[in-house]
Amino acid sequence: MNGPAATVDRIGRIVLENVEELGRILLLFLSALSWMVRPPLKARHILKQMEFVGVKSIFVVVLTGTFTGMVMALQGYHGFRMFAAESLVGSTVALGMTRELGPVLTSLMVTARAGSAMAAELGTMRVTEQIDALAVMAANPVKHLIVPRLIAGFLMVPLLTVVSDFMGIIGGYFVGVQVLNINSGAFMKNIYKYVTLGDIYNGMVKAACFGLLMAIISCYKGFNTRGGAEGVGRATTEAVVLSSISILVSDYFLTAIMF
């Protein structure tokens, strides 16, 4: 095959491989959904994953949310000061956090912390035949391993997003009111005026979608790991990269639909 034909062939193969992988992720997701509604649910496993994804991510989410709110206030203040609208800093921070930065940054942080761990743990279980051992003992691996992680991602990422939103506003308030001397009443009044419950709710819906995406992609990558320690490392990296890209791309479409 000559140069251009070989390039087209290579591109075609890459596209086909990616479409195939997307299909396999979707099939795994559907399989997990079907196991989700079949009792008994493994409550202990679900709670353990909720603790891992949710409770243990609080610190990093609080830190990210707080500093993002602080930076937004700082940047917003310099912009709004040009036309004497500093009091809008509060509502800008709150809207930015609830609609966009809260869900996206929280999901990315949870992906980095919990998604990578999911892929690594399941990948290690795959290469050490623990997943085969589950199947041999007539215990469905999807029900035991993927369903709890999916539920945890779906439930905990929105809750963490609310924490991030709150901490972002607190951070913005601290910088805006305490450091930059914006009037406290005006700061809060504009938040109440421009931010609706719908903003927070839609942000949580986005976060729930991101949580599902992160969990299913990480589980898929871990579940299909091949080739020992190197394979586990590769699966972990791919899980984080693909989850992050999926979150950012789907964010655009969700935003276009919701707001």
Add this chain to the structure above:
Amino acid sequence: MIQLVDIHKSFGKQKVLDGLNLTVEAGMTTVIIGRSGGGKSVLLKHIIGLIRPDSGQVLVDGADIVAMNDKDLNEVRKKFGMLFQEAALFDSMNVAENVAFPLREHTKMSNDEIMEIVRDRLRAVGLTGVEEKMSSELSGGMKKRVGLARALAMQPRIVLFDEPTTGLDPVMTEAINQLIIETQRAFNLTCVVISHDIQSVFEIGHRVAMLYDGKIIEYGTPEEVRSSRNPVTVQFLTGSTEGPIQIL
């Protein structure tokens, strides 16, 4: 009884099993030998439905598991126990939880009843006082014993062993061999063992099958296989580098 009929399996362009036929007789230990990477583990995974063949039948007590759905396959799997090469203990659980896992999964026994069985199975494999240990705290030999205890937890009729003595010192190898012999007798098990260790093969096997080029080329009692004139079998058993088996 387990029968594999005309099994073909390829991974990509690599043909691993090529029209394989094998009958595993009930109440006996059948040892499968063959070179590394020759498809022995793939064969074992076909027997328990972890891998489905491209074509052929896997009959367990007359029922073809290849055609079964997951639910029916899981029912068949309850007849089996399996000891994996590295034991495959769940590293998030301690020893007792590992052994108790199939019992919690498939029975409605009380915790006390389950723990009684756990202690009994651990005693049967020569382990006591290790219930609370995590798998990372166990030696290779102990892991395999715990793996065997877990495989025996549901009182299976058939136990599959994937290279049970690989990586163990000679003393522990002999201990595991004795354990396989004793448990096979005590529970009247049908065992399928994959092994490279020639001494172990003739010690534990009632029947020996030689896998080569995707087929069973030799099958019989240990004495029959030992006295075989098939050049492949002779080369494999003597460990010679000269002969039809290519060194890759």
